[in-house]
Amino acid sequence: MPDTADMLRLEGLEVHFPIHGGLFARVLGRPAGAVHAVDGIDLNIGRGEIIALVGESGSGKTTVGRVITKLAQPTGGRNLFEGRDMTAKRGSSALRPYRHRVQMIFAYQALNQ
Ligand SMILES: Nc1ncnc2c1ncn2[C@@H]1O[C@H](COP(=O)(O)OP(=O)(O)O)[C@@H](O)[C@H]1O
């Protein structure tokens, strides 16, 4: 059994979205900058622990959830599950065992019956 502190672990997680459009993109043909949606998060979630991510709109909560559930790819840092580095894993067959263990639970469906 892995150390409980290591069940789900984010190390320096970073998600930057390129800003397209505008004068820079049209003239220079490259992104004008980047939205720093997530800028270096370290987080450990142990077995049985419940974590609430709280912050103002646009502070990056959904993006963190999307990285953890492998719906978005980080631009930096790592996400580990039970000590295994999931950061570079892609594709439905490679991710199938992970998706059996880590998935979204939609509150309306789960709690409102
Ligand atoms: N796919 C995307 N492309 C570009 N910018 C995005 C994308 N997703 C989120 N963002 C931007 O990243 C920031 C964080 O968004 P989000 O994670 O949805 O925040 P929260 O869930 O805390 O409201 C916001 O500035 C948002 O506009």
Ligand SMILES: [Mg+2]
């Ligand atoms: Mg959100």
